[in-house]
Amino acid sequence: MLKTLAMILGVALAQATGNPHLPPKVVDTTPPPVPAGLKDAVLIVSKTNGWRHIEHIPHSNEVIAGIARDLGRRSFTTENAAVFNDRDLRRFAVVVLNSASGDFLTPAQQAAFTRFVARGGGVVALHAAGDDSHKEPWYDATIIGTTFIGHPNGDDHIQPARVVVDRPQHPVMAGVTQPWTLSDEYYSFSANPAARGMTVLARVDEGSYRPGAKLAMGAEHPVMWVNPRAKGHVFYSALGHNPEAYDDPNMRRILANAIRWAAK
Known part of the structure; x- marks a missing residue:
């Protein structure tokens, strides 16, 4: 109880003192103007009511928009969560949650997102879209399927590690070259999401970096x-803390594959 209270006070203090990683919480109620003529487009959302990844969001948003363009799809990038309404979501085939964090959807917006996936809409969730700031039960069960417990800090915060593709035959993994070493902030989770029905596509080799004793998951460390x-295609990647990660050829290939796959 005391630890939880301390964490809440710490976040509140960081927000009050203007920490750019912890912007003040904003609840969006008026939808943004969505460009006319969008159909089967890609919606890129980097709304952060939790930890904001100022390191990569500007660059990764541009990379994702460029990938959508290369796939022949228009895209719309916003940080206004009120775009999660039935009218606007029907204009998109895929929602990319680009490190969207915190309690960023109202109950009505969450319900619209739920209906979007139920009618076949695709989701590509990246990095902090799977951290422990997401508490809504549907989101937990449908998008993540496990609980984030931390990542290495200090000198070990960013480390090169070997990413192992377990299902190279899956469309999202098509063309990924091995061996693959990527420098990143490697998330750990309370359990393998496969235990809750997810299909793991890739994992990190813990023998190739230093997770620390409290964050070690063993041979099955999914990423x-x-x-x-899910009725719609839902993909999650825990990778992508650094902007440089989005310039990695394998990462770009996976993002393109994931958007194409999620859009069916």
Whole structure:
């Protein structure tokens, strides 16, 4: 109880003192003007009511928009969560949650997002879109399927590690070259999401970096997975803390594959 209270006070203090990683919480109620003529487009959302990844969001948003363009799809990038309404979401085939964090959807917006996936809409969730700031039960069960417990800090915060593709035959993993070493902030989770029905596509080799005793998951340390139970195609990648990660050829290939796959 005391630890939780201290964490809440710490976040509140950081927000009050203007820490750019912890911007003040904003609840959006008026939808943004969505460009006319969008159909089966890609919605890129980097709304942060939790930890804001100022390191990569500007660059990764541009990279994702460029990938959508290369796939022949228009895109719209916003940090206004009120775009999650039935009218606007029907104009998109895929929602990319680009390190969207915190309690960023109102109950009505969450319900619209739920209906979007239920009618076959695709989701590509990246990095902090899977951290522990996401508490809504549907989001937890449908998008993540496990609980984030931390990542290395200090000198070990960013480390090169070997990413192992377990399902090279899956469309999202098509063309990924191995061996693959990527420098990143490696998330750890309370359990393998496969235990809750997810299909793990890739994992990190713990023997290739230093997770620390409290964050070690053993041989099965997942970093990418899909939800085969959802009506829409849902993909999550825990990778992507650094802007440089989005220039990695394998990462770009996976993002393009994931958007194409999620859009069916």
